[in-house]
Amino acid sequence: MSTVIKNGTIVTADLTYKSDVKIEDGKIVEIGPDLSGDETLDATGCYVMPGGIDPHVHLEMPFMGTYSSDDFDSGTRAALAGGTTMVVDFCLPDPGQSLLEAITRWDNKSQRANCDYSFHMAITWWGEQVFNEMEAVVRDKGINTFKHFMAYKGALMVNDDEMFASFSRCAELGALPLVHAENGDVVATMQQKLLAEGNNGPEGHAYSRPAEVEGEATNRAIMIADMAGVPVYIVHTSCEQSHEAIRRARQNGIRVYGEPLIQHLTLDESEYFDKDWDHSARRVMSPPFRNKKHQDSLWAGLQAGSLQVVATDHCAFTTDQKRYGVGDFTKIPNGTGGLEDRLPMLWTYGVNTGRLTPNEFVAVTSTNIAKILNMYPKKGAIMVGADADIVVLDPNKEKTISAGAQQSAIDYNVFEGKHVKGLPRFTLTRGKVAIYDGEVRTEEGHGKFVKREPFQAVNKALSTWKELVAPRPVERTGIPPSGV
Ligand code: DUC
Numbered sequence: 001m002s003t004v005i006k007n008g009t010i011v012t013a014d015l016t017y018k019s020d021v022k023i024e025d026g027k028i029v030e031i032g033p034d035l036s037g038d039e040t041l042d043a044t045g046c047y048v049m050p051g052g053i054d055p056h057v058h059l060e061m062p063f064m065g066t067y068s069s070d071d072f073d074s075g076t077r078a079a080l081a082g083g084t085t086m087v088v089d090f091c092l093p094d095p096g097q098s099l100l101e102a103i104t105r106w107d108n109k110s111q112r113a114n115c116d117y118s119f120h121m122a123i124t125w126w127g128e129q130v131f132n133e134m135e136a137v138v139r140d141k142g143i144n145t146f147k148h149f150m151a152y153k154g155a156l157m158v159n160d161d162e163m164f165a166s167f168s169r170c171a172e173l174g175a176l177p178l179v180h181a182e183n184g185d186v187v188a189t190m191q192q193k194l195l196a197e198g199n200n201g202p203e204g205h206a207y208s209r210p211a212e213v214e215g216e217a218t219n220r221a222i223m224i225a226d227m228a229g230v231p232v233y234i235v236h237t238s239c240e241q242s243h244e245a246i247r248r249a250r251q252n253g254i255r256v257y258g259e260p261l262i263q264h265l266t267l268d269e270s271e272y273f274d275k276d277w278d279h280s281a282r283r284v285m286s287p288p289f290r291n292k293k294h295q296d297s298l299w300a301g302l303q304a305g306s307l308q309v310v311a312t313d314h315c316a317f318t319t320d321q322k323r324y325g326v327g328d329f330t331k332i333p334n335g336t337g338g339l340e341d342r343l344p345m346l347w348t349y350g351v352n353t354g355r356l357t358p359n360e361f362v363a364v365t366s367t368n369i370a371k372i373l374n375m376y377p378k379k380g381a382i383m384v385g386a387d388a389d390i391v392v393l394d395p396n397k398e399k400t401i402s403a404g405a406q407q408s409a410i411d412y413n414v415f416e417g418k419h420v421k422g423l424p425r426f427t428l429t430r431g432k433v434a435i436y437d438g439e440v441r442t443e444e445g446h447g448k449f450v451k452r453e454p455f456q457a458v459n460k461a462l463s464t465w466k467e468l469v470a471p472r473p474v475e476r477t478g479i480p481p482s483g484v
């Protein structure tokens with residue numbers, strides 16, 4: 001069975017041209033004029049682009065006393081409905097649990113996926129067993145990225161010594177460390193102070209995590225990575241302070257990546273003030289939404305290339321789950337949805353406003369991600385031999401976002417009421433048409449795990465620190481007597 005996408009304009013990260021695309025056995029087999037096949041999809045007036053890759057999602061994740069409510073079925077259905085054809089989830093071992101055991105748990109959950117997926121491994125505790133198992137995670141399991149939480153003190157947080165040890169291990173194994181950069185000690189102290197002063201509403205969440213805690217932690221993570229001789233990827237970069245640290249490091253030749261979320265680009269801190277409790281609690285995530293100045297910085301970073309990808313950190317909780325935190329904002333499960341809306345929102349607020357070109361849109365939603373995570377051009381490309389993960393985007397198709405019409409398993413949407421223009425006409429996952437003109441034809445279990453090879457030494461940090469201060473004993477005379 002072959003499928004041909006006809007009459008569309010192909011848009012990749014670096015090219016725009018009119019051509020048909022032929023697909024067989026889940027792969028792109030031909031690109032050219034006047035192609036024919038068993039099934040034809042008419043892309044007249046549409047852009048044919050690599051399907052979105054969301055490098056940062058949490059499906060059915062145990063977190064803050066509950067589980068995020070979208071599982072691998074509803075989550076990947078939501079992804080496909082919005083033109084995203086691959087997600088990367090975080091495998092989260094319990095404290096003390098074997099990394100390999102945790103992967104087995106994630107393997108079981110992910111059998112329901114409607115689109116392809118991969119995992120990052122989270123370093124939730126540190127010890128000899130973790131150090132040893134990291135090798136099998138990279139070599140045997142095809143996971144070449146390790147996530148570190150600098151926040152969530154008493155739960156997921158790693159300390160600097162653990163982070164340095166883990167980053168150094170990543171350097172040896174050809175793996176890339178990822179960091180949730182917030183100063184967890186400062187956050188925990190501010191949370192207690194706010195609660196003691198009677199600030200227990202959802203706005204307390206924003207007050208307890210100012211941009212400074214993120215900027216400080218981002219800079220610390222970058223410096224520690226540089227000393228370990230490994231590149232680093234900063235997840236959910238939400239503010240100028242963090243962006244500034246990334247920008248400065250890149251200018252100094254340090255290889256660091258920054259990942260703004262669509263939520264931080266388009267929603268601001270007013271969501272936490274003068275709104276009812278449910279409205280604000282539904283938007284509690286870490287880092288919190290910021291002001292316009294920070295948003296402008298993130299958009300500028302995407303344009304300049306100092307920030308490379310746009311993700312969602314999709315970690316959805318229902319209103320009932322959010323209400324665990326009535327009377328104590330620190331108990332509101334942290335997380336928002338966005339998988340289904342990332343592409344339409346970024347097209348509307350990025351491309352339609354002139355801030356991004358369609359090629360830049362493809363780069364930040366797909367191609368850059370595939371390259372950074374080492375799965376290009378299997379993913380992130382419209383190229384002969386690539387997986388046929390494709391979104392046919394109709395720039396004139398529009399809708400008003402509403403929770404009632406979404407695939408995600410929550411009862412609200414943080415983008416409710418936003419008018420978006422630029423929606424998928426067709427979404428294909430490895431050649432299978434999952435979304436056909438608004439009709440959902442997804443297939444539970446169709447998704448496959450994507451293994452990712454370790455990086456070659458060429459991807460090491462560019463720091464010269466080690467050469468400059470390589471430790472060696474210095475011959476000295478005149479040593480003072482000890483014990484004085
Ligand atoms: N932030 C969230 O808001 N949710 C999941 C984890 C995280 O870091």
Ligand code: ZN
Nearest residue numbers: 180235236286
């Ligand atoms: Zn995080």
Ligand code: ZN
Nearest residue numbers: 056058313315
């Ligand atoms: Zn996250």
Ligand code: ZN
Nearest residue numbers: 432443445446
């Ligand atoms: Zn299938």
